[in-house]
Structure formats: structure tokens, C-alpha cells
Amino acid sequence: MDWVAVALTEDVPPGVVIPSRIEDTDLAIWCTPSGRYHAWSDRCPHRGMRLSHGFVRGETLACIYHGWQYNETGSCDYIPAHPKLTPPDTICVPTYTCAEEGGVIWVSLTDTDRPLPALGGRTPVRSLPVNMSAADLAAHFGATTFTTIAVVSDVDVLLAVQPCTGGTCMVHALAAAEADRSSVSHWLENLRATLEGVPA
């Protein structure tokens, strides 16, 4: 499977966990206090609570429900109700391949040796949801893949598209470093209105 952009790094500062998804796979994306990103299945192995409701404590992600703490490999390190117990190795969260490049957090649901997408020196502007499938959005621009779509219009923009559930997607937009981000943001709002067929 190819890389998928799941968030911009400036939207996931150190010590923060957010919910995300690739199609039907729910993800918890989190950043350690020292700045490393991880993409995990968004379910605590204990009772199935969404880990994206949890919180980062030290270099671990803790579940909001019973406080079970998972280290950066996804293994459970600590169970508050049994403080003297060393949790067995079998208690672990499924993890996915995750990398940061160009201010974008990229995830592959399977092991991959593909290079990360080239961004042409562009920098992130913003992410926004669009009520259109990633495949239809790519087709709109005549692109064969939605991983990244280069758009040359009034502005030079690269769209990294994240397929979500229910025929929707998140568009992570990048533009030249010298571009006016506010103008690009307005352009994106108008693009969304056009794609969705409703006024912005």
C-alpha cells in the first residue's frame, strides 16, 4: 500500500494525540514529548476505548478509560490498577508504518519500501475535509492516484488526499513557501465548494 497523508505536523504538536483514519481503519496519531510520531490502531486492547481520547504521559500513550500506558512500540508498560504487575507482551496495540516528511505525517497500513512522496519543496498550508471520495477527487483533476495531486491554477498547490469513510476525504494542502497562506486557504474553500456543488 502507498503512503497516505494523515495530518500536518503543526496540527499534532508534541504531547498531543488525535483521531484519524484511512478508509475504514481508525487511527490514533500521536507525538511524543520529544517529537516522534506514531500511528496506531485507535482501540485500547483492554476495553476497546478509542486511544485518541487518551493522553500522552511521558513517552507513552495512556488510555482515558483505565489509564493503561503503551510505550512507543505499542506494548503495554503499566496498568495503574496493578502497579506491581509487569504486563505480558501479548498486551499490545497494532501499530502502522509512520513517517514525517515535509511537515506532513505519512502512514502506510502495510510495510512499504516505497519512497515518501516528493513535495517539490512546498510547505503545508492546512487540512480540510471534503464530502467527496479520494478517488473521485483524483479523477476530477485527471490524476491516477490521490497520494499527491499537483494542481496549477491561480496558485501552485499540492493536494495530499486521505481517503476517509462514507465517501469523504481529508485534503492536506501544501504550497510554495513564499505563497500567501491566507489566499491559498480561501482558494481551498472555493475548491471545496465547487467539488461539493454547494456554496462555501
Added chain:
Amino acid sequence: MILYDYVLSASCYKVRLMAALLGTPLTLRAVNFHPGREHKSPEMLALNPKGTLPILQDGDTVLTDSADILRHLTADHPEWQSSDDDRWLDFASDLNDSLGLARLHDVIGYAADIDTARAAGVTALRKLEAHLTEQRFEGLIFLTGKTPTIADIACFPNTALAPDGGVSLDPYPSIRLWMRAIRSLPGFIEMPGIHRLHELAHPA
């Protein structure tokens, strides 16, 4: 000051939160809004003929509009007010009429055209996200500037409670960071559905 209060009301929470952030003591009078409909009782209608909550009683002054109450509470705290507040207090009404209505429909069975309410809620969240994103481009996190004002306090509760009405907040990164900034404020208090920042209360 006496606040006639319902713990699950987003508008009552605006008042409790503002007072907590200011350090202003409030005497809370719990009103059985649901299922008792006590806000429509003769005693409450005598105080507020509109039959709504919240009601703030400060001496002879009785205020029944949450925006008016926020202005009243911050009358001696100009740092909590901005010239841009009015448009955001109006916007907070839009949030209440869309996301707030969807939540009351889902949580306590209010009559509503739920699809219309949710769609209007998404439209409002998109406007909020666009504005907060522009603010972040300028290095600002709050609605009107570097520091929070009554605009933020008015818009925060119905936004944060959107999932209770079946509207996801997942796709709005700037709203998420804005809510995080509000939840980080000294004196922040919770309500059911809006929890404090765990990691700040118990640092590793």
C-alpha cells in the same frame, strides 16, 4: 450572584466557566430542566417570563441571555473583552441553534429536524475552522487575538459538545488546538462531556 443552572446546559456552562476563569464566586441554584421542566414552573416564569436558562440574578439585576451575562460578568475585566466580540456572540447563537439543537435532540429528545440541524452545525464548524486557521497563520490561537475573550467562552461549549449531537469534530485541526488552549486556561472547569486536560493535571 445567583445562577439558576442546569448542569447539562451548554449555555449555563458558559456562565459557570466564565465565572470560574475570572475567580468570581457564583451561588448555583440547580433547576430540574429535564425531566422536571422546572424552568417552566410559575416561580421560574415569574423570574424569567421567557422560561429559559440560564438566569443570572445580581441584586436587582436579572439577566436571561448568556451573551448579556458574559458581558456583565466581565464588566470590570476589560482584558476579557474585544471589539470583535459581538460577531462571535452572534455566531455562538448560530452554534446553539444548530449543534446545540442536535445535541438536545439526541440527549433529551427535543423535537428537531435533525438532518438540518447537523448540516447547519457542519457549516458553522467549517466557518469556525477557517477563521481559527487564519488566526494561526498570524500566530494567534484565540478567536479575537492572543488572549481569550468572552467570544471564545461563548463559542466553546456547543462546539466541544458537537459529538453529543452526532457531529464529529475529528476533521477540524484548528478547532482542536483552540479547544485545547481553552482547556489549558488557569481555573478551567469541566462539565459532563467536556473533560479537563489530563496531562496537565498529573504531569509525568
